[in-house]
Amino acid sequence: MAEKLAPEKRHNFVHNGQKVFEWDQTLEEVNIYISLxxxxxxxxxxxxxxxxxxxxxxxxxxxxxxxxxxxxxxxxxxxx
Missing domain, CATH: 2.60.40.790 (Immunoglobulin-like)
Structure with missing residues (x-):
């Protein structure tokens, strides 16, 4: 697995006080998690x-x- 750029946790993208999505990344990829x-x-x-x-x-x-x-x-x- 690629070396992590960020802590091994998901980060929240929040807009107007509401979580829109979560994300994490390595040197090779970015993952976005969206709850419908x-x-x-x-x-x-x-x-x-x-x-x-x-x-x-x-x-x-x-x-x-x-x-x-x-x-x-x-x-x-x-x-x-």
């Missing part, structure tokens, strides 16, 4: 990662994460 609201089925969720942009949301609604990345990332084009 109880009334949202997993098939309604979408995540689009491009080399310099990430978009996450619930289908039929505006994305709640829609950000340009500061550095390009490697994407796996075989997954959606």
């Amino acid at each position: 609201p109880p009334n949202v089925h997993c098939k309604q969720f979408y995540c689009k990662i491009q080399s310099k942009h990430v978009e996450v949301g619930i289908k039929g609604n505006p994305p709640y994460l829609n950000h340009d990345l500061t550095c390009p990332v490697k994407t796996d084009k075989g997954q959606t």
Whole structure:
């Protein structure tokens, strides 16, 4: 396993006092953990990662994460 850059715990991203997601990272990867609201089925969720942009949301609604990345990332084009 790659050497950790951060403590071996998840970090919270909080907006307006509400946790939006958790994340952790190693030298090789970043993991984002998102808990869907109880009334949202997993098939309604979408995540689009491009080399310099990430978009996450619930289908039929505006994305709640829609950000340009500061550095390009490697994407796996075989997954959606």
